Ligand SMILES: Cc1cc2nc3c(=O)[nH]c(=O)nc-3n(C[C@H](O)[C@H](O)[C@H](O)COP(=O)(O)OP(=O)(O)OC[C@H]3O[C@@H](n4cnc5c(N)ncnc54)[C@H](O)[C@@H]3O)c2cc1C
């Protein structure tokens with residue numbers, strides 16, 4: 001079950017991306033955080049105890065929402081706009 | 097200095113394009129200066145007047161409610177400054193040194209000399225650790241509001257709002273209006289605290305009445321409001337599935353899949369620290385904050401503070417403080433400025449300050465929570481350090497000061513730099529050592545104030561050394 005529920009923008013143009021290899025669709029105007037959490041119930045696993053995390057502040061303060069792309073690039077999900085074709089991983093525990 | 101003529105002086109630099117930064121920029125431009133405004137966000141507005149990434153069919157009334165006119169005015173006034181200032185959106189100012197700022201923008205770091213620095217960096221949610229607060233589905237109140245306002249999403253299908261502060265009722269009400277399913281509002285303060293709001297009536301009747309109306313509308317909609325909630329525990333294994341609490345000795349539990357949690361706000365003070373500003377304890381905010389006079393002047397000449405980054409006072413105060421700080425900058429440069437306007441702004445700020453005292457009494461911070469925080473509860477979310485580990489470090493090393501606690505326990509050493517755990521660490525250290533929270537110090541800020549790619553930081557250091 002996804003964590004976030006869309007109230008608007010449900011008909012905006014779709015943006016394709018992959019989540020742990022699975023093709024997904026988000027909507028124009030989504031942050032990476034929104035794109036992931038409207039499909040899934042976590043962004044990442046924590047560094048030390050591998051417990052699921054899904055961000056906290058959504059305003060770039062807590063740094064709890066860093067995700068990795070398949071390319072190895074890291075980004076802060078709440079303050080990055082989704083771009084088409086992003087290949088996002090939530091499985092990898094170690095992001096630091 | 098003497099080699100430069102006035103026209104060669106570097107630009108004034110404003111950090112933050114929220115209500116404070118926008119009004120500061122406007123006043124500087126009106127006086128003929130050309131400031132550089134930087135903000136991490138993609139568009140102006142700051143926290144309260146944050147803009148969406150794309151239009152989504154909602155009106156500004158839908159987004160900003162009673163504050164729609166103010167939001168529109170700020171966005172419009174800032175747009176009208178186009179061409180008369182430099183504005184870098186999506187630009188993180190991550191270091192300040194020797195009159196220069198390191199700014200990460202479009203994948204590179206740029207060094208900018210500045211002459212006159214207005215810090216309008218705003219605030220983020222204040223929280224204390226509670227069991228289960230790292231579970232997916234728990235967001236700060238501000239985070240819950242951003243999901244709704246800027247992304248048009250609800251944080252769950254059955255949502256509980258928990259904590260203290262005006263934002264608690266505001267966000268719950270905004271969710272209700274947007275058609276989301278709000279299960280309950282859990283207020284950590286006793287109902288009796290709300291009578292303090294009556295003292296606010298003569299100061300700002302419209303604001304108090306609006307708050308009362310929102311509460312009444314929440315009740316009418318059948319949303320349970322619980323006051324005096326304590327010993328809160330968030331339940332779930334991989335995500336939230338309930339919240340439990342105690343009230344008057346009785347245990348309560350409510351199923352939910354989303355929680356918005358916050359205990360009012362805390363100022364973003366890292367840049368003032370890097371700029372070398374002296375700090376002093378602020379009783380109302382229970383925090384060490386950069387010292388400033390009524391105009392926003394800090395202990396460092398040429399460095400000014402405005403808005404919530406200087407102490408929590410709200411958006412209306414931020415607009416006034418931004419303009420006031422800009423007038424101080426003009427005066428200190430020997431430029432024409434309007435002393436009558438400055439006096440009016442200071443009087444209005446003082447009045448808002450008195451109202452803030454009322455709000456603090458009506459929505460008190462539950463500092464006493466830390467004495468009962470279970471040892472197993474995660475205190476530092478980044479480094480995953482429990483309250484018990486922090487307690488053990490305090491007693492084993494005889495710690496009395498926050499930076500020492502950081503060194504021996506790693507609390508505050510993680511990526512958030514103590515933005516999330518700092519208040520809790522200070523309260524816990526004060527409690528464990530039987531002192532007031534003003535006595536334990538504050539976490540020293542370090543560059544980069546937020547994570548930047550290592551390669552950028554190193555390149556900037558090399559450049560600075562050359
Ligand atoms: C999430 C949230 C929601 C809120 N909602 C409401 C509300 O609905 N109603 C209400 O009355 N009040 C609300 N408040 C309080 C209100 O937002 C503030 O009182 C008001 O926004 C303060 O204005 P400001 O200009 O001081 O700071 P802000 O509006 O916070 O603006 C500060 C700006 O500085 C930028 N910034 C900070 N540090 C850096 C840096 N190092 N580099 C680059 N840019 C930086 C930030 O990106 C931000 O845009 C909210 C606060 C928060 C945190």
Ligand code: FES
Pocket residue numbers: 054055056057058059060061062063064065066076077078079
């Ligand atoms: S959710 Fe806090 S930084 Fe992204």
